[in-house]
Amino acid sequence: MKNILASIAFSLALAGSAAAQTKIQIGCTATSDCASAMVAVDEGIFKKHGLDVEMTPIGINSNIPAAILSNSIQIGGPTSTVFLQAVDGGLDLVAIAGASIMNPVSNGNITAFVRNGITIKEPKDFVGKKVGAPGLNAFLHVLFVKWLVEKGVDPKSVNFVEVTFPTMSDIIKSGGVDAVLTAEPLVTRMLNAGLGSVGARYAVELARTDPIIFYAASREWVDKNAATIKEFREALDESAQIVNSDREKASASISKFTRQPLELVKATPPNQSEPVLKPEQLAWWIDVMSSQKMLHRSSTPPNWS
Secondary structure (H helix, E strand, C coil): CHHHHHHHHHHHCCCCCCCCCCEEEEEECCCCCCHHHHHHHHCCHHHHCCCEEEEEECCCHHHHHHHHHCCCCCEECCEHHHHHHHHHCCCCEEEEEEEEECCHHHHHHEEEEEECCCCCCCHHHHCCCEEEECCCCCHHHHHHHHHHHHCCCCHHHCEEEECCHHHHHHHHHHCCCCEEEEECCHHHHHHHCCCEEEEECHHHHHCCCCEEEEEEEEHHHHHHCHHHHHHHHHHHHHHHHHHHHCHHHHHHHHHHHHCCCHHHHHCCCCCEECCCCCHHHHHHHHHHHHHCCCCCCCCCCCEEC
């Protein structure tokens, strides 16, 4: 653990000095976690900072590292868990700014949503069930496994499969899975459609305040675009304030990107935006992932720029 955090802290001081590249594709999944980037696009904040930015939807969070390295996108919003495992596997990614963090509100938005015909009264009722996650080893999946372990349930007794956020309603309705790990506004949308019920609010019980998603890029791109990253961070500082204080503007941007009905999005506060990211904030995630045997290198170097 000390070696990992020391590596992160060391890399925090690194920064390139090359000229800026202003055309940027940012890839995120259909959640509110990248709301700071969405708002910065829609409110012209990126343009004010000389950046030409477009948002690209990514179906499953675990696909984001590959999209970054293929240059399909220049910046992505991987979850903490996807980022750590990608770097642990040897991918040269660099964290450049914070996106969202857990808090009591966002934790309450996260659920294991259960289809009609399935009864979940306690954690052990998930044994033998088929549970869809928006990315295996991504944030919601790792968090749910942590919760199962704390409740004395063997995660291997649960059958996990990948299900994208946009397809969750359909797969729950068809009975393709018994439950999905999801969040608002999808929870309310599925409840209103009579597709099932909330089986567990597992994030509430874990009560964490750690990073959910942050913005990352390839080291090669970071080394060539120090000036761009500086402007990107300054833009996020401004847009994060809007996300955290102006429900109307934040909801409009989230609705536009996620293609969720505006009134449904407005009914739930977006996850808290936090543009500042510190290496020590990943200590809990590293502990959890190590205990789940998701990290294997003795000194995982998830670099900061």
